[in-house]
Amino acid sequence: MSRIIAENNGGGHVLDAATGDGTPVCETSVDVTKLPSMPFLLSFNHLTYSVKVGRKMPLLTGGGRTKTLLNGISGVARDGEILAVLGASGSGKSTLIDALANRISKGSLKGNITLNGEVVESRVLKSISAYVMQHDLLFPMLTVEETLMFAAEFRVPRTMSKSKKRTRVQALIDQLGLRNATETVIGDESHRGVSGGERRRVSIGVDIIHDPIILFLDEPTSGLDSTSAFMIVKALQRIAQSGSIVIMSIHQPSYRILGLLDRLIILSNGQTVYTGLPTNLSLYFSEFGYPIPEKENKTEFALDLIWELEGSPEGTKSLIEFNKKWQSKNSELVRLCSSLKEAISVSISKGKLVSTSTAMVPRFANSFWKEILVLSNRSILNSRRMPELFVTRLVAVLVTGFILATMFWQLDNSPKGIQERLGFFAFTMSTTFYACTDTLPVLLHERYIFMRETAYNSYQRSSYVISNALVVLPGLITLSFAFTTITFWAIGLNGGFSGFLYYLLIIFASFWSGSSLVTFLSGIIPHLMLGYPIVVAILACFLLFSGFFINRDRIPAYWIWFHYLSVIKYPYEAVLHNEFDNSTECFMRGIQLFDDTPLVTIPNAMKVRLLQSFSDVLGTKITSSTCFSRGVDILRNQGITDLSKWDCLFITLAWGFFFRILFYFSLLFGSKNKRT
Template sequence: MLVPEKKVKTSPLSCDTPTRTILHEVSGVFEAGKFTAIMGTSGAGKTTLLNAVAGEASGGKLSGGVSFNGAQVNSDHIRRLRAFVFQDDVMMGTMTVREAITMSARLRLPASIPLTEKLKRVEEVIELLHLDKCKDSVIGYAKERGISGGERKRVGIAMELITNPSVIFLDEPTSGLDSHTAHSVCKTLKELAKAGRTVVATIHQPSSDIFHMFDNLLILAHGKILYQGPSRDCTPYFAARGSECPRYTNPADHIFMKVLNDQDAITEDEKQLATARVQSLLNEYVTSGTLSRMEEAAAAPGPGVSGSGQEKGAGVMTELAVLFTRARRNAVRNRMILRAKIGQSMFMGLLVGLIYRNLQTNQKSIQDRNGALFFVSVNVTLSAAFGVISAFGVERTVFERERSVGMYSTLSYFLSKILVELPHNVIFPFLQSTIVYFLLNLQQAADKWIIWAMIFVILNNVGNSLGISIACMFADLEMTIQAAPIFILPLMLFSGLFVNQTGIPVYFNWIKYISPMKYRWDRRGAEE
């Protein structure tokens, strides 16, 4: 039984902050073995209700409770008992379908389950969701060809289904799909419900074929329940109240166009009459026997919930192993990025080397020498920083989604990324530094060359860390790129080339000590 009341702040500038109630004392039951659709106009509270029941609600004020099999459960418990498929399909595009589902199995299933059993379950889920034909295909990204939209949606369901949940919540599973693909996805959900699971999905405006797949229907209007019960009974229910569905008309279209709204209402009086009719239906539902039956079913004692939900998933070492393998594959399969790094290292090395070629040791070459040292230090640092900002900006949504469902810890993700990218952060700056060193005709001694190359490598890794830090501050990639110069330009300004170190105001003096470029080209600064 659920009685949520969620209030959202709408005017943070006012002294007495007003609130808006999204859901108004909503009570209902989602039956086991049934496919239930939550329908309603935009802003009716569909997603809010789904999030509240599934333990995904955040912000605002939520009151009431949720029970499973007659036992009251809290949000943490709910999250361990159910699967939640979000509207947007967020997953690593370089993985294959089998790899994505296998990763979910290895990270989310208890460590007590043998690996062979986990892999067996992966194959069973692939077969159950009809993913056999594309199981070895790369998922792909929005701008890179991969599997189809319907297959992506089923992969998302499979990654959640791997834990064998008894309840599956889905937010707009047909969003962005064509009618055939949407029908295929809903047919899969219907089969999952027939197998004994409780399937609940928000649906905006289904086709007629999809509508007739629903076992139960919950219709929201203005944050309240207007109808709840078997989908086959909704048209007679509204017909008895003056809104008969015409023959050969999609019941869903009739509900949206004539029950929840009146497409023929033109004048203000007609619109007010339509609003009054909706309010009358809302009031009638409250006093109807349907609500009473739902409340009795929710209050009825059941078998309860055994144990504390799903056991804890994989340990830290398993997380590191799985994430390291995925990151390594991602680096290898992103051939364009690999080629770009090699090309950038060679191009920038040759460019700097040819511009400042054969530096002399006389007074006239001081400016060229200072310029060369400053330019290479800035280039290797900024290239690494902006490179990781772009790369992490793409992966951030995947990380946040997987982290939110408890797949792995932040530490495991961070360590795996560092370990995979460390060879790149050593080899490429070493290549660039070698090209620059010999073209500039610096001291021809092995130890000097090695020191030069190692400083290049250190600067590259410092830039990499700087980029990660900046990328973590902002959720949006575009905002991150816009804000990056605010952090980077002061480091360049106080590195020692543009401003005399002894003339920096005391309140800015500390910036020079955190500038990596200062220690690269100004030896005196490193000895201060």
């Protein structure tokens, strides 16, 4: 293990770092005392990280056993070079990348990570680094240029003009080899777009738009053919040569890709089995006793050998010990000459975009209102190019409205008509909520994009929540107007034009509340397969306790709290108020009293004589025109007496805002990018 003496303005910070190739850290010249400073040197020492596993029933299992994912990993990475972390699945590659990128909680990670001998604050690290995830998370209907331009709006300092941002985007397009795909949309399963390799390069471009000093990548060549993978690493080489530290994990590089890598760290079960230059692999394994055949792929041979050793009784213990001896034998004293601030100044002089004052790095590149504007523009642009999503929702609402209108055509005010109206209202209110569930896949996809972008302070969570709410409003208004127009007049609902307007408002409030509920659930549901069952189950419970299937007065005391939590309760009661809250209108007269009895089939004359008999017995005059049930009586029978129709409307709207607030907190606490 080498000793690196870091002298920052006369200070003497002593750092451990494994070089493993016999070269100094600052330069490759032999006389290290006369070397100019290397602008950036990332050093990580004795990184150890453990997690608890088997904790499904911690009270019975005692908390589970501890599994060590990283065990004393050390190394260095320099600007102008690519450091590749190799290993089989489960070896700790991604965990090491996460540790270096500050994506593991400091309380869980042991060891130290420094840049030019200094521990970098999390806020500063976010501004000078970038992390490219393994999966491409992009808006499918934006072009390559638009995608990078929106990234520039979020990440590039606000002091930079629009023209300079565009210049930066064009330069990055050339650097990544995307010139021929500039005007091509990203695409997805349903829309043809760029190739897989181009999509991966766009993902890289989105994260390096601010020209970071350090670039972390989690298996950027995963899932690509050999040519696309080579082009990715070739682009990363150009990025490194522009003055960045590039650290990437890779499963098994080809011979051509190996020639582009500058340094390797090979892991096995969280421990280092090799650190050094790719060219030293043959010598290393030869001295270990397993010479690599001349025409064999070096990394393929190394990984196969490690896999065989892992399956042996002793495992890779002998190789780990040999690596320690190798590093000790091939290490030298080197001198680190520049402080982090000085190195950043040098980097800026080369054209980097990071701020010279790392202590004054702004947390966000834009103001709050500018963030909302840019987020809304991006979402609208992407949605406008996928009209089939909204058209499908609109057609579904129109078809549902048409079926309901023809099924409940011109209901009368008879007792049966009243019951049919109650059924229509219950079905309508539940349908407005269920109709919002089809946005769940889009919301989940956007949440993953949100997590990637906010990991490095692209924008504030509150800006995203407000933008999301504003963007959906026009669509909800359109759906509400379409459904209301079809059903209100066709079914013959009461209230005239004022009743129509209120009905429109409550339908909109229901769509708004349902959309907000699904949006909130998208912030806490882990993946789509669980999404639909959870949403459907929650809405089914809300409908059950809405007051339609069982009146409020008959709900058991231990369930009454759920009745008041039911989101469907309030719009359901609102439309009943709108329909029946009229003390002058009668819904059951005279002979209609017999409609729900076995006497319904007798002649009307006989019914009139029976009413006269009732009059004689009761001492009250009862005729065929006597009113037995008014709207207020129906509301009372349904248990709807404690809230007015305006109270119900405001509460329904308030539920929507409440769910948006919960959505914000779900993003704040549930969409973390760090491991615990």
